[in-house]
Amino acid sequence: MKRQLLHTETQDDSTLWSNLKKGDEKAFSILFKRHYSHLVRYGNSFIPFPEKVQDCVQDVFTDIWIYRDKLSDKVVVKAYLLACVRKRITRSQERDRIFRLSSSIDTAEFLFDFSIEHDLISDETTASKVSHLNHLINDLPSRQKEALYLRYTQELTVDQIADTLDINYQSANNLLHRALLSLRKDWKGNFFFILVLFSFAF
Numbered sequence: 221m222k223r224q225l226l227h228t229e230t231q232d233d234s235t236l237w238s239n240l241k242k243g244d245e246k247a248f249s250i251l252f253k254r255h256y257s258h259l260v261r262y263g264n265s266f267i268p269f270p271e272k273v274q275d276c277v278q279d280v281f282t283d284i285w286i287y288r289d290k291l292s293d294k295v296v297v298k299a300y301l302l303a304c305v306r307k308r309i310t311r312s313q314e315r316d317r318i319f320r321l322s323s324s325i326d327t328a329e330f331l332f333d334f335s336i337e338h339d340l341i342s343d344e345t346t347a348s349k350v351s352h353l354n355h356l357i358n359d360l361p362s363r364q365k366e367a368l369y370l371r372y373t374q375e376l377t378v379d380q381i382a383d384t385l386d387i388n389y390q391s392a393n394n395l396l397h398r399a400l401l402s403l404r405k406d407w408k409g410n411f412f413f414i415l416v417l418f419s420f421a422f
Contacts, residue, residue, distance in 0.1 A: 231247075231250075233251065233254075233296075233297035233298065234297065235247075236250055236251050236297075237251070237291075237295065237297050238293070240284070240285075240288055241288050241289070241291055241293070243288070248281075248284075248285055251281075251297065252281050255297070255298065255301050256277060258374065259277045259280075259301055259302065259305050260273055260274055260277055261332075262302055262305060262306075262332075262369075262374070263276055263277060263305050263309055264332075265330050265332035265366070265369070266306075266309050266330065267309060267312075267313070272312060273309070276305060276308040276309050276312055277305055277308075279308055280301065280304045280305055280308050283304075284304075296376075296380050296383075298374065298376070298380075299376055299380035299381075299383050299384050300383075302370070302374065302376075302384045303383055303384040303385075303386070306384065306385075306386075307386075330362040330363070330365050330366040330369070332365070332366075332369055352407075353403075353407070356402075356403055356406050356407065357403065360399055360402060360403075363385075363395055364395050364396075364398055364399035364402070365399070366385070367381055367385070367392065367395035367396050367399060368396065368399050370384055370385075371396060378392050378393050378396065379392075381395075381396070
């Protein structure tokens with residue numbers, strides 16, 4: 221029994237998704253535990269109300285379980301969940317009128333602050349570069365910053381980013397390209413340094 225449980229917990233998302241659609245409560249529970257924290261973190265990047273974000277994430281999973289028979293067989297689970305949370309927060313904003321000047325998450329500010337971990341800093345010169353890089357990233361337009369977050373924090377592909385943001389592939393690619401182009405323009409030094417930090421950071 222213990223070996224079977226361990227096997228279930230180590231299954232990939234697509235297998236768990238397939239089992240969830242068949243009514244497997246264990247698969248549903250594992251997906252919830254596996255993705256809950258990063259979904260909440262993503263939601264917190266849009267609205268400063270942690271309890272409301274947690275409710276939105278829980279509502280997403282509730283709907284997934286209730287309507288599991290109607291779910292698509294072919295989804296990238298992580299990207300799908302991120303998109304669902306994004307849409308759920310949009311509806312919450314529209315209903316509660318939290319943002320007086322905007323009812324769309326497309327125009328809401330992406331609040332997440334990038335901060336490369338301090339354990340990557342080995343000396344004062346590197347620390348100064350890292351601090352400068354954090355500043356440059358956090359000064360990017362909201363949508364570009366969100367695209368970087370999805371690419372380097374959530375490790376989504378460009379296709380998956382497009383699905384999450386509900387835009388086409390070219391628009392998602394343009395967001396990433398413009399963000400990296402802006403960093404390259406303002407960065408005083410070897411651009412390879414940025415790419416190396418991106419591969420370890422966030």
